[in-house]
Amino acid sequence: MSDLENTILIELLETIADNKFVMGDHLVEIGISGPNLEATLSSVAIAQSELGHARILYNWVYELKNGKVKGKKPEIKEQTGKAFFNTVNTQNWISLIANLFTTNVTSKIILGAISDSPYSTKMITKMVKEQQDNIIYARSWCRQLANDKGRIPIQFQKDFENAKKEAQDWLLSWQNDDQIRHFEIIGDKTNVIELFNEEIGSVFSDQATAYIK
Amino acid sequence: MNYQALKDYDVFTRIQRGESIIQIGSFKAPDDDIATVYAQKIYDEQDWAEMQVVRRDHIIKIKVPEGVFAQKGVK
Numbered sequence: 559m560s561d562l563e564n565t566i567l568i569e570l571l572e573t574i575a576d577n578k579f580v581m582g583d584h585l586v587e588i589g590i591s592g593p594n595l596e597a598t599l600s601s602v603a604i605a606q607s608e609l610g611h612a613r614i615l616y617n618w619v620y621e622l623k624n625g626k627v628k629g630k631k632p633e634i635k636e637q638t639g640k641a642f643f644n645t646v647n648t649q650n651w652i653s654l655i656a657n658l659f660t661t662n663v664t665s666k667i668i669l670g671a672i673s674d675s676p677y678s679t680k681m682i683t684k685m686v687k688e689q690q691d692n693i694i695y696a697r698s699w700c701r702q703l704a705n706d707k708g709r710i711p712i713q714f715q716k717d718f719e720n721a722k723k724e725a726q727d728w729l730l731s732w733q734n735d736d737q738i739r740h741f742e743i744i745g746d747k748t749n750v751i752e753l754f755n756e757e758i759g760s761v762f763s764d765q766a767t768a769y770i771k
Numbered sequence: 772m773n774y775q776a777l778k779d780y781d782v783f784t785r786i787q788r789g790e791s792i793i794q795i796g797s798f799k800a801p802d803d804d805i806a807t808v809y810a811q812k813i814y815d816e817q818d819w820a821e822m823q824v825v826r827r828d829h830i831i832k833i834k835v836p837e838g839v840f841a842q843k844g845v846k
Contacts, residue, residue, distance in 0.1 A: 594799070595798075596798045596799060596800065596809050596813060599809075599812060599813045600808060600809055600812035600813060603812035603813070603815060604812065691808045691811065691812070694804050694805060694807070694808050695805060695808045695812075697804075698800075698801060698802065698804060698805035698808075699805075701801075702801060
């Protein structure tokens, strides 16, 4: 792998890892006072999975930077500064759910593309599979908040749009990057924005409002 | 929160092959998709060999015991 390939892959992996790392903390701190017991217990379990995924990605980045090293990898105490602004500034349950959904969809698309590329590893394929549960959880809660009463749907719409816009902009910057396509990190035929919009649109599908009437 | 749409689900698990499948708990969820996630995330204390989640109103009741004080008119 060339230095440039290495740098691009590190940048992608660190952004996803940072989002997962920050989200893992928020899922415990904010999720502990979720709207019901089921949501809270699941939130804490999802936090563990997000932090576990972040650790795997940071370890991979460490190997990309330093080569294969035997023994214990350094402990991660803070993100590298690439986490999304809205994710870092998550303040409450509504923005937590909006950001959990958009960051998980983003990482699903990028890790999915990497798992189809020559850089794929078994753990990435496993991670893509595992985070599907997080997406189902976040999508269901997005639907519940979008169909709730009072000011909740308005606030949710606002937070969701902000989170969506930031993720779209980030994906668009990679979509338009010729180097990535040259190195086959994201295949020529993969339209990441289209994949993202498709997943995001599923929140507001007809089915989404069917059960809350 | 709109709790009206929440449904009851029961969780059944088997600890290992050859053991009986038993009901280990229940929870409320708005649909089957998130019910599968809740079941796995909430009841993750064991590495279950088998786990099933059933919407309670889909269970066909054949025989249901009376309440302990039913004969005294307590419901």
